[in-house]
Amino acid sequence: MATLHTVNKSPFDSSTFNECLGLAKSGSTVLLFEDGVYAATAGTKPAEAIANADGVTFAVLGPDLKARGVEGKIADGIKVVDYDGFVDLVAEHDKVHAWL
Amino acid sequence: MAKKFMYMNTKAPYGSIYALESLEVVLIGAAFEQDVSLAFIGDGVYQLTKDQSTDGIGMKNFSPTYSALGDYDVNKIYVEKESLEERGLSLDDLQHLTWEDEDEDWAEKDSIRLVSRAELADVIDDQDVVLSF
Amino acid sequence: MARSSQQPERLNSHSLLRQGYRIVKIGIQINEGPYQHQAADSAYQFAKAALGKGHEIFRVFFYHDGVNNATRLAVPPQDDRNITQQWTELQKEHNLDLVVCIAAAQRRGLMDEDEAKRQGKDANNIAEGFRISGLGQLIEAGIECDRLVTFGA
Numbered sequence: 001m002a003t004l005h006t007v008n009k010s011p012f013d014s015s016t017f018n019e020c021l022g023l024a025k026s027g028s029t030v031l032l033f034e035d036g037v038y039a040a041t042a043g044t045k046p047a048e049a050i051a052n053a054d055g056v057t058f059a060v061l062g063p064d065l066k067a068r069g070v071e072g073k074i075a076d077g078i079k080v081v082d083y084d085g086f087v088d089l090v091a092e093h094d095k096v097h098a099w100l
Numbered sequence: 101m102a103k104k105f106m107y108m109n110t111k112a113p114y115g116s117i118y119a120l121e122s123l124e125v126v127l128i129g130a131a132f133e134q135d136v137s138l139a140f141i142g143d144g145v146y147q148l149t150k151d152q153s154t155d156g157i158g159m160k161n162f163s164p165t166y167s168a169l170g171d172y173d174v175n176k177i178y179v180e181k182e183s184l185e186e187r188g189l190s191l192d193d194l195q196h197l198t199w200e201d202e203d204e205d206w207a208e209k210d211s212i213r214l215v216s217r218a219e220l221a222d223v224i225d226d227q228d229v230v231l232s233f
Numbered sequence: 234m235a236r237s238s239q240q241p242e243r244l245n246s247h248s249l250l251r252q253g254y255r256i257v258k259i260g261i262q263i264n265e266g267p268y269q270h271q272a273a274d275s276a277y278q279f280a281k282a283a284l285g286k287g288h289e290i291f292r293v294f295f296y297h298d299g300v301n302n303a304t305r306l307a308v309p310p311q312d313d314r315n316i317t318q319q320w321t322e323l324q325k326e327h328n329l330d331l332v333v334c335i336a337a338a339q340r341r342g343l344m345d346e347d348e349a350k351r352q353g354k355d356a357n358n359i360a361e362g363f364r365i366s367g368l369g370q371l372i373e374a375g376i377e378c379d380r381l382v383t384f385g386a
Contacts, residue, residue: 103376117297125296128367129368232385
């Protein structure tokens with residue numbers, strides 16, 4: 001089953017990002033939003049973990065990046081989506097797993 | 101057709117209300133006859149420790165409720181091995197949760213399934229709905 | 234493309250399906266109160282976008298501190314969003330089912346008129362557009378919906 005995982009906490013503040021990566025299966029997508037967008041910052045350990053996550057697709061919510069002033073610092077290979085894109089991800093996957 | 105419902109438990113008890121209120125959903129949800137599983141990972145494993153005594157903090161000890169889950173046909177309780185080990189815990193530190201299998205002459209069976217992270221990933225992948233608290 | 238004020242039933246969903254665009258029935262769970270966390274805001278933005286794309290929001294279920302989104306008594310600063318009012322307006326526009334969990338509401342003092350009478354309280358404080366009901370409504374959403382999306386902390 002293709003699952004959409006959502007992570008909304010900063011990887012520097014909470015373990016949910018790592019817990020999510022530990023359980024996300026190949027073929028699933030992880031959407032970073034709210035404070036979770038910080039995991040997409042280039043040159044960080046979370047970004048490295050993202051690069052090494054085989055078979056898992058990553059997306060990050062643009063409006064949350066913009067709000068936090070970190071839009072220009074995203075690592076390569078992470079797709080920026082807006083709320084419409086968030087909705088599309090929900091529709092395209094079989095279920096949503098929120099990491100809180 | 102019954103859906104596979106997975107209740108994710110990732111938070112410790114008492115420090116916040118998520119553990120208690122998620123258990124309340126499980127109990128109400130039992131009446132809907134879906135295919136229910138619970139997963140305890142990360143600090144969620146602390147919810148199941150034995151010997152919880154809350155008089156000193158003035159809060160209700162709700163841990164006995166876990167032992168009633170078997171009576172509500174909730175008997176697939178997944179505990180992540182790595183989360184236990186990281187916290188210096190073993191299965192012995194957790195309540196012994198059981199259920200009675202009416203298909204096997206009411207034989208008492210263990211409800212807790214100790215699984216690795218990889219095994220749990222497969223179990224979660226198989227679910228239809230994931231509830232998070 | 235559909236305007237946000239159109240009900241999904243009035244869309245030509247057949248043509249959307251032909252384009253490979255799938256309409257889904259979505260349940261939303263909100264676990265945190267207004268302003269304290271971004272959960273209620275994210276849920277609102279998500280709900281608006283989903284409705285704009287022609288999906289159905291089956292129910293929005295407020296649990297834990299999320300019940301506090303339903304207070305009639307909030308007076309947030311005028312130069313910022315009024316979260317409760319946003320939900321009330323979205324509910325009106327799309328006939329949404331906004332459900333506040335009764336157990337969580339009782340714990341936190343969120344009452345409608347009937348509950349206040351029943352509990353012997355001298356006031357009620359629920360906002361327009363929200364209704365108080367049981368946890369079964371959340372389970373039902375999980376059963377009836379194609380997708381359950383949870384916003385929390």
